[in-house]
Amino acid sequence: MKELTIHSSKSDDIFTQLQTCIQGELREDWGESVLTFNNNYGKGTLRTIGFNWGVSLIDCDIFLNKEIRIVFDTQDLAPIEFIFITQGYFEYSENNTDSFTRLEQFQNTIISHKSDAKKTFLFPKNEHLRINFIRINRKEYLQKKNNNVSQLNQLLVSLFNDSKGEAAFKHGGSFSLRIADEIKLLNNVDATSGMLRSLSLEGRLYLILSLQLLEHKNFEENMNLPEAISKEDILKIHKLTTYILEHISDNISISTLSAESGLSPKKLQLGFKILYSKTVNEYVRQLKLEISKDYLKNSDLSVSEIVYAIGIKSRSYFSKIFFEAYDILPTDYRKHLKNKNSSLR
Template sequence: MKHIDIKANSPEVFLEQLQQIIGGEIKERWSEFILTINNKNAIGNIKFIPFDWGVNLLDFNIKFHKDIKLHIETHEAFNPIRFIYLSKGSLKHKFGIQNKIAKIGQFESLIFTNKNGGSSDIIFPKNENLSINIVQIIRKKFLKKRTTNVATLNSKLYEIFVDSDHENRFSSYGTLNLKMADLIDSIQNINAKGMLKILKIEARVYEILSMHIQQHNKILSRKKTPLGINKTTLKTIRNIGNEILKYPSREYNLHELSLNSGITQAKLQKGFKFLYNRTVTEYIRHIRLENARDMLKSTDLNISQIVYSIGFSSRSYFSKVFKEKYNITPNQFKKKLKTITA
């Protein structure tokens, strides 16, 4: 196992110290710092993006060739709250003073911070493709942001956010969360450059932070995955949801989805409600309506053409559900767009 000691007084130094031990080259473009590695230690990259008010993002897309133990010592100037999510792979975490090691797997999360003088270990396994999103909050800077209202947080997170002198350690291990994977994936698909790209990423980072907080609230309220549905089943249901998102015009029905996936209709419904807050039918209709609205905005197709291209078989039914969802008929929506662009 390769040991890496980190004694950073800033997130920038954190990345530089990683480079000193595992090698690679750091390049900066549009305030995005990328450490690219292809050597005996690892292959892949680690991205670092700083934002205002003490918020920054570390993004690991890497495979280590050796087991890596990252030993992080706290620093008075840099001891953030870390919000970690794994889209791929696994890691282990422990506080330096404790023997207990917690394993975080794919689609799971971890929130932790340490007290002054403490240390934490993050252990990355060898030969495992890792995709890890880490949002870091430097509290003294973040609390100065005018729109920051930590008083609305639950009591545990509130105590950690206002602990700007780092007097306490804290950890929370999240359960399975597939929604966050989709949100993090969307960062990779941002089609923009320069400042616009950074602004769009920053918006996603705040959404990710919000989702971590919601997840922690669910843990405190002991909201668990639906009875009888395991992680593998939820992954399969997420794949079905992504297929519907990609191909909304296909004919879908609950019976065939159940038959093809090997998941009972009852579990499919439970899984969709858990992941998307909608039944299977509601989810399909939602995706089709979102596509229809985008097509009304971005194409010259008439309403009938759009209706049949996204999988609806009746224009009158489409108009009815469109108005129920957006409080405006498709015709009114299209006329409104023409007025705006005129």
């Protein structure tokens, strides 16, 4: 096991100290700091981006050859950290003890440790890890106009107003594939540089943060996942989304998905409703429409060919549901895309 000690709670300082320890390459571009490494420690990429009002993002896509313990030993006021793991797991301890809490894939987690306590992250070896940390410096964030912190539940209001870091906070909440999907979009923002990229990243980040806050609210109000949906069921549903994408041109029925996943139709419907706020059919239809938009924008396929490619039998039905979703017909949408001055580009 390798142990690293970090003496700052600021994201940029953390990256500088990590670079010194693991001997990776640190570069900065358009307000983003990116640390890449491929050595005895393992390989991967870590990225941090700072935004206004004390909000920052750290995301990790790493594979470690050895177990790494990172100890944060600082007297700074700890940030509030909204953590979400889309692949793998890691463990957390507030006081650098051997008593760790395992943070699971797809689980919404919020933590903040006391100013006089050491925070420890234990990352496993031989595990592909994809982890997002949204970090909020509470003092800076409270200076933000219309921060609306007072509208949160009492637990989070107290946390944001704990200006001395006198209390520890840990929330291990429900599992959410909706948040996982939004993080995937965050990590695939296609604007290459400059203002467009910064605005896209910031918008996605705040959407993810709002979903994490909403999950906490629902959890505290006992609106979390029912016992009928287990973690294993969630993983099966997550795998189904890949199956749906790969078979988008087929007639995808609930019975087909039930056979593919081993979940009953009732459990499938319950799982999609909880995790995506949609029925199975609503989810499949939305995905077909999103793919059709991409075809209209980036291919020369005719509308009839697109209808066939996404597995819808009737062109008139496709036009109907496309209009219901986007308030424009597919043919008109493509015409607008060809106009460089159109706001729909």
